[in-house]
Ligand SMILES: NC(=O)C1=CN([C@@H]2O[C@H](COP(=O)(O)OP(=O)(O)OC[C@H]3O[C@@H](n4cnc5c(N)ncnc54)[C@H](OP(=O)(O)O)[C@@H]3O)[C@@H](O)[C@H]2O)[C@H](O)CC1
């Protein structure tokens with residue numbers, strides 16, 4: 248699903264109005280109808296709705312939603328903030344339509360008025376500002392937003408289109424905005440929804456269709472996209488009936504050190520569950536028995552280093568044309584000087600895309616010149632701290648995203664940045680956001696599982712870009728299925744591995 252800028256949303260609006268027999272007032276009615284249905288479906292009987300409206304079209308959505316809720320027999324009141332007399336035309340039309348109904352249901356809030364008393368069954372709806380926000384909130388609107396936020400533990404707060412005050416395409420880090428539990432937005436995602444700094448502001452996001460013109464939606468190029476099932480279906484390739492293990496590649500996983508062989512085990516298990524044809528795990532001496540006994544389908548190569556691997560570059564032939572389709576390196580590897588030297592030599596020998604994670608990223612962070620030597624189109628999987636070590640700190644999430652995308656383009660790499668919506672930056676400047684996964688996955692070893700999954704998918708012949716998208720998506724879905732079966736709290740990295748299979752079945756089942 249595409250992420251549109253506020254300008255693109257406005258253009259989609261205008262295109263739809265121009266190319267279909269629909270007026271802007273009718274489009275607002277569709278938006279309000281969707282919001283009404285969502286609110287009734289979610290909260291239903293026994294609740295009263297209190298809708299705070301601004302002077303623009305977001306306020307218009309709120310006014311129309313108030314009227315529609317009443318038509319469905321619900322108690323609903325609109326509080327129209329009188330901070331200006333510059334109401335939009337569709338806002339005025341909806342004021343008039345609401346005045347035609349119950350007289351007491353449209354209340355003008357003046358700057359000197361106290362914040363209204365709300366009953367215990369209240370649901371607060373925020374329809375103050377949407378994409379038209381042009382400056383920080385002040386005066387009556389700022390006071391109202393502060394009041395609303397102070398009530399967030401008492402009443403659910405539902406924002407229409409955007410939590411008021413939030414900018415759709417830029418960082419709002421230090422701005423006052425509504426802090427919603429749910430945000431009901433229309434047709435497409437906005438960048439603000441996927442930024443970690445906005446998590447407490449947007450809550451859960453629900454995208455509601457309002458009939459914007461398909462041609463505009465499909466033909467408009469966007470820099471950002473949210474991965475959805477449609478994209479996963481286009482990527483996923485079912486296995487061929489006449490295939491054999493050679494068809495699905497041979498992966499070499501270089502991982503583990505004394506006390507961290509578990510990281511190699513988890514990565515190896517995930518790589519096998521991803522569907523790799525053959526797997527060789529390269530570990531220091533102390534890992535040999537563990538790998539052989541816990542991951543029987545994998546072969547094992549042993550380093551002379553004893554507690555930390557220091558010669559793994561020799562596992563690939565000097566010309567890099569060895570038997571391994573894919574090399575993944577990093578989980579639990581350690582960062583000693585000899586390990587770092589071996590990593591440098593590996594980069595000189597192996598020229599196909601690799602999967603680079605954890606300690607291998609830390610080595611890159613310490614020896615930045617090595618970034619130039621990483622094979623083009625390799626997959627890097629840092630969490631925010633590892634990212635910062637490699638590319639420096641950022642003032643806000645949008646700045647970090649720019650940095651991510653610039654690095655992916657500069658070094659021709661696929662770099663992801665882990666988070667609630669993991670961002671995947673491509674060498675072409677695109678950024679994909681992943682929407683699967685949950686807080687139960689914030690647990691040791693979860694990243695090692697992702698590394699193994701990516702290696703297993705890449706070895707099967709998927710392109711690096713498709714590997715990133717499919718791997719991150721499967722990893723999150725496995726976590727979601729695992730959490731549904733055993734709770735977020737009890738989910739472990741091994742639990743994520745167990746649900747890689749069911750996650751694949753969801754793709755195949757929905758196809
Ligand atoms: N295609 C769609 O998605 C549809 C969206 N709809 C809804 O329309 C809004 C956008 O409506 P718009 O009128 O463009 O903008 P807003 O309602 O968000 O606000 C505009 C008014 O607010 C004033 N403004 C801006 N910032 C402030 C501020 N800090 N304090 C006070 N007033 C402010 C602005 O005044 P200016 O002086 O800047 O001109 C405007 O008066 C979208 O979000 C959806 O909810 C349609 O209903 C259906 C299609």
Ligand SMILES: [K+]
Nearest residue numbers: 373376407409
């Ligand atoms: K709003």
